[in-house]
Amino acid sequence: MSQAVKTETPKEPNGSTAKANGTAVNGKLEALKRPRHVSGGVEEIIDPFCNPEKPQRISFHDVTSAAFLIRGGVERTPCPKSTSSDLYGMELYLKKDFLQYTGSFKERGARYALLSLTEEQKRTGVISASLGNHAQALCYHGWKLNIPVTVVMPKAAPIMKIQKCRNYKARVIVDGNDMGEAKSLAMRMSREEGLLYVNGYDHPHIMAGQGTIGLEILEQVPEPDAVVVPVGGGGLIAGIATAVKALSPKTKIIGVESEKCASFTRAMENDGPIHTPIKNTLADGLAVPKVGYNAYATAMPLIDRMVVVKEEWIAVAILRLVEEEKCVVEGAGGAGLAAILAGHLDELKGKKVVVLLCGGNIDTTVFGRCLERGLAAVGRLVKFNVEVSDRPGGINDLCALLVRVGVSIKDIMHERAWLRDVYTVEVKVVCETVDWTHSLELKNELKKFYSKVQFSDVPLALTNDTDS
Numbered sequence: 460m461s462q463a464v465k466t467e468t469p470k471e472p473n474g475s476t477a478k479a480n481g482t483a484v485n486g487k488l489e490a491l492k493r494p495r496h497v498s499g500g501v502e503e504i505i506d507p508f509c510n511p512e513k514p515q516r517i518s519f520h521d522v523t524s525a526a527f528l529i530r531g532g533v534e535r536t537p538c539p540k541s542t543s544s545d546l547y548g549m550e551l552y553l554k555k556d557f558l559q560y561t562g563s564f565k566e567r568g569a570r571y572a573l574l575s576l577t578e579e580q581k582r583t584g585v586i587s588a589s590l591g592n593h594a595q596a597l598c599y600h601g602w603k604l605n606i607p608v609t610v611v612m613p614k615a616a617p618i619m620k621i622q623k624c625r626n627y628k629a630r631v632i633v634d635g636n637d638m639g640e641a642k643s644l645a646m647r648m649s650r651e652e653g654l655l656y657v658n659g660y661d662h663p664h665i666m667a668g669q670g671t672i673g674l675e676i677l678e679q680v681p682e683p684d685a686v687v688v689p690v691g692g693g694g695l696i697a698g699i700a701t702a703v704k705a706l707s708p709k710t711k712i713i714g715v716e717s718e719k720c721a722s723f724t725r726a727m728e729n730d731g732p733i734h735t736p737i738k739n740t741l742a743d744g745l746a747v748p749k750v751g752y753n754a755y756a757t758a759m760p761l762i763d764r765m766v767v768v769k770e771e772w773i774a775v776a777i778l779r780l781v782e783e784e785k786c787v788v789e790g791a792g793g794a795g796l797a798a799i800l801a802g803h804l805d806e807l808k809g810k811k812v813v814v815l816l817c818g819g820n821i822d823t824t825v826f827g828r829c830l831e832r833g834l835a836a837v838g839r840l841v842k843f844n845v846e847v848s849d850r851p852g853g854i855n856d857l858c859a860l861l862v863r864v865g866v867s868i869k870d871i872m873h874e875r876a877w878l879r880d881v882y883t884v885e886v887k888v889v890c891e892t893v894d895w896t897h898s899l900e901l902k903n904e905l906k907k908f909y910s911k912v913q914f915s916d917v918p919l920a921l922t923n924d925t926d927s
Contacts, residue, residue, distance in 0.1 A: 504643075504646040504647065504649070504650055506646065506656055506658055506661075508656075508658065508661075508662050508663060508753075509658050509661045509662065509751060509752055509753060510752070511732070511752045514752040514753050514755070514756035515663050515753045515756070515757075516753070516756050516757045517663050517666050517667050517670070517697065517698065517701055517753070517757055518701065519701055519702065519705035519706075521663065521666075521667040521670070521701075522667050522670035522671060522673070522674065522698060522701055522702045522705075523674070524667065525567070525568075525571040525664070525667040525668045525670065525671055526671040526674055528570075528571055528574045528575070529567060529570045529571050529574070529668060529671065532570050532574075532600070532603070533559060533560075533566045533567050533570055534558060534559050534560065534566075535675060536554065536555050536556045536558045536559065536675070537555050537558070537679075538552050538553065538554040538555070538675070538676060538679040538680055538813065539552065539553060539555075540552050541553050541783075541784065542783055542784060543779070543783045543784070547799055547808075548808040548809065549799075549807055549808050549809060549810055549811075549812050550810065550811040550812065551799075551812050551813075551814065552679075552680045552683070552811070552812070552813045552814070553784060553786070553796075553813075553814055553816055554672065554675070554676055554679075554813055554814070554815045554816060555786065555816050556672060556815060556816060556817055556818075557786070557787075557788050557789075557792050557816050557817065557818050557819030557820075558819075559596075560599065561592070561595040561596050561599050561623075561820075562592070562595070562818060562819045562820040563592040563595075563596065563744070563817060563818035563819070563820060564669060564672060564695060564815075564817045564818065565592045565593045565595070565596035565597075565659070565669075565818075566596040566599070566600060567668040567669055567671050567672065568596075568659075568662070568664065568665035568666065568667070568668030568669045568694065568698075569593065569596035569597045569599075569600050569657075569665070569668070570596075570600040570604075570668065571664050571665075571667060571668035572585075572597075572657050572662060572664040572665055572668065573585065573597070573600055573601060573604050573606050574604070575664050576606070576655065580655050581604075581605075581606050582607075583607070583652075583653055583654060583655075584601075584606060584607030584608060584609065584654055584655075585597070585601070585606065585607075585608055585609070585654055585655045585656070585657050586608075586609040586610070586611070586645050586648055586649050586652075586654040586655070586656055586657070587608075587609075587610055587611070587645060587656060587657045587658070587659060588610070588611045588612070588613075588635075588638060588641040588642040588644070588645040588659075589610055589611075589612060589616075589641075589659050590612065590613065590615070590616050590617075590620070590638060590743065590744075591612075591616060591617060591620035591744075591820060592620075592659075592744055592818055592820055593659030593660075594610040594612055594616075594620065594624050594629075594631075594659075595620060595623050595624055595627070595820070597610065597629075597657060597659075598610060598623075598624040598627035598628075598629035598631075599627045601627070601629060602627040602628045602629070607630070608627075608629040608630070609629065609630040609631075609632065609645075609648065609654060610624055610629055610630070610631055610632070610645075611632045611633075611634060611635065611641045611642070611644050611645040611648070612624070612631060612632070612633050612634075612641060613633075613634070613635040613636065613637055613638055613640065613641040614633060614634070614635065614636060615636070615637065616633065617822055619822065620820065621633060632644070632648075638747075638748075639748070658751065659692070659694075660691060660692030660693060660694035660695070660747065660750075660751050660754060661692060661693070661694055661751025661752065661753045661754050662694075662753075663753060665694050666694045666697045666698040666701075666753065666754060666757060667698060667701075668698070669694055669695045669697075669698035669699065670697075670698025670699055670701050670702040671698075671702070672695075672698070672699050672702075672815065673686070673698065673699040673700070673701070673702030673703040674702050674706075676699075676703065676813050676815075677702070677703060677706050677707055680811065680813050682707055682709075682710070682811070683707070683710050683811045683812060683813045684709075684710065684711065684807065684810035684811045684812060685710060685711040685712075685713055685763075685804075685807050685810065685811075685812045685813070686699065686703055686710060686711070686712055686713070686812075686813045686815070687713045687715060687795040687798060687799070687804070687812065687813065687814045687815065688700075688712065688713070688714055688715070688795065688815050688817075689714075689715050689716075689742070689744075689745055689791050689792070689794040689795055689815065689817050690714040690715060690716050690723045690745065690750075690765070691716075691720070691722075691744060691745035691746065691747045691791065692722075692747040692750055692751050692754060693723055693726075693747075693750040693751050693754030693755055693758055694751055694753075694754045695815075695817065696712065696714050696723075696754075696758050696762065697751075697753070697754040697755075697757035697758040697761075698757075699712070699815070700712045700757075700758055700761035700762060701757060701761065704761045711763040711764065712761055712762050712763050712764075713762075713763060713764045713765075713766060713798070713804065714758075714762055714764070714765045714766065715765075715766045715767075715768060715794045715795050715797070715798045716745060716765065716766070716767050716768070716794070717740045717741070717742040717745055717746075717767070717768060717770060717773060717790070717794060718767050718768065718769055718770065719737065719738040719739065719740035719742070719746070719770060720735070720737045720738070720740050720742065720745050720746040720747065720748075721735065721767045722735040722737075722747055722748060722749060722750050723750050723755075723758075723765060724765050724767055726749075726750050726755055727759070727765060731755065732749050732750045732751070732752055732755050733749065734748055734749050735748050735749065736748070740770060740790065741770055741773045741774060741777075741790035741825075741829060741832075742770075742773055742789075742790035742791045742793075742794055743789075743790060743791070744789055744790065744791030744792075744817075744818050744820075745790070745791045745794065766798045766803045766804070768794060768797045768798050768801050768803065769801065771832065771833075771836040772797035772798075772800055772801040772836070773790050773793050773794055773797045773829075774829045774830075774832035774833040774836055775797065775800055775833045775836050775837055776793035776794070776795075776796040776797040776800055776833075777790065777793045777821075777826075777829045777830065777833055778829070778830055778833030778834065778837075779796065779800065779833075780792075780793060780796065780816070781830065786816060786819070787819055787821065787826070788816050788818065788819050788821070789818045789819060789820050789821040790821070790829070791817055791818050792816045792817050792818045792819055793816070795814035795815055795816070796814050796816075799812075799814070834891065835915075835918060836918050837894070837895070837918055838892070838894060838895030838898050838917075838918040839891060839892055839893070839894060839895075839898075840869070840889065840890075840891055840892075841889070841890060841892060841898045841901070841914070841915050842887070842888070842889045842914075842915045843887075843888055843890075843901075843902070843905070843912060843913060843914045843915060844885055844886070844887050844888075844912070844913040845857065845885070845886050845888070845905055845909050845911065845912045845913075846878070846880075846883045846884070846885050846886075846909065846910070846911040847883065847884060847886055847909060848882065848883060848884075849875065849881075849882050849883055849884040850882065853884065854873065854884070854886060856908075857886060857888075857909075858871075860904060860905070860908065861888075861890065861901070863904075864897075864900060864901045864904050865893075865897070866890045866891065866892050866897070866901055867890060867891040867892075868888060868889075868890050869889045869890055869891055870887075870888070870889040871886065871887070871888050871889075872886070872887050873885065873886045873887070874886075874887070895917075895918060898914075902914050
């Protein structure tokens with residue numbers, strides 16, 4: 460384990476972590492006094508609740524306070540035993556927080572942050588920048604609590620999520636080419652209009668609210684050997700680790716990131732948050748270029764292990780959850796199970812493990828692509844090229860062979876122009892099989908009748924490649 464990070468946490472007279480009505484922010488006058496600096500000629504406004512010079516660590520008391528305030532306002536989601544526990548070789552439980560009204564765990568922190576506002580701040584309202592889940596949660600609970608909410612969403616945000624925020628009566632501004640630009644705009648508006656900026660993963664109240672998941676897990680699954688948590692900006696694992704380690708110190712806290720956005724792993728290597736280039740990923744909910752300073756300071760002393768998984772395993776996890784658990788999750792929601800499927804957590808076999816399914820907001824088109832990618836990764840969707848006779852009945856004979864083997868044709872096309880033999884045609888086929896063994900049976904059968912057969916490579920899930 461890395462050395463614990465020592466931080467100073469602002470305290471109120473009663474000893475609790477500084478609230479939203481602290482001296483840092485209190486209406487328009489104080490909003491104008493927010494710390495800011497100029498970098499490269501561009502003014503950058505520092506969020507007083509996420510100050511890199513004075514990171515705040517939340518406490519178990521903060522989490523229990525959040526649990527008291529938000530009860531009745533968010534769902535107490537189930538944590539049943541997986542129907543495939545035996546297949547994974549462990550006593551596996553799935554915490555289904557994607558069943559919240561807006562489809563993700565973000566509601567917990569959003570509601571607690573809104574309930575913690577002063578009366579003046581509740582009248583003035585809050586603002587945030589988000590690609591989707593945090594924005595939806597903040598807008599929904601702002602609507603329910605009659606608190607004005609403004610969200611700035613980058614142009615890349617899914618249209619469906621933008622519309623949902625508008626349905627919750629929020630002021631939605633779509634601007635900025637990425638989250639960095641959207642946040643800069645939101646911070647400027649926060650200062651100019653006196654709105655409280657609520658960071659979606661690093662605000663202390665957000666982290667404390669997410670920590671209530673840890674309390675529920677320990678009530679539903681007493682003394683688990685490990686809790687596996689997807690990691691983006693770090694607020695979720697910070698909150699859960701704070702709750703779990705306080706009540707069950709022997710329980711391991713394991714974080715999981717996608718290889719395309721391993722910002723917490725980079726932060727651990729750097730001994731502090733550092734900007735990490737983000738690539739397109741199935742786990743877009745985890746795509747945060749720099750982990751939160753408060754989240755890092757809180758989580759680092761409590762995390763037992765961080766795991767980085769390949770994208771293909773996330774696709775396989777999404778597929779498995781649909782087929783075996785009847786759960787539709789987004790990429791971030793499937794990251795925890797992906798680590799188990801990839802063999803990263805084999806030391807947990809035979810033990811009691813809880814995996815958090817944190818979100819289910821996945822676009823329909825992306826969902827379809829994830830399922831196909833998952834099928835290909837486990838060898839159930841295969842592609843091959845074969846040269847057959849171009850005389851009448853040539854392709855018909857090939858299709859008859861596929862019928863005998865029992866595979867389902869998903870796509871088929873043929874090519875004549877780039878072959879040397881004018882009496883042959885190359886046929887490209889994508890087909891669905893039962894498993895990779897069935898695919899090999901198809902390959903052997905094709906080679907009996909055709910001299911030129913080119914099959915797809917051995918799928919990722921069968922290569923025993925568990926390297927990060």
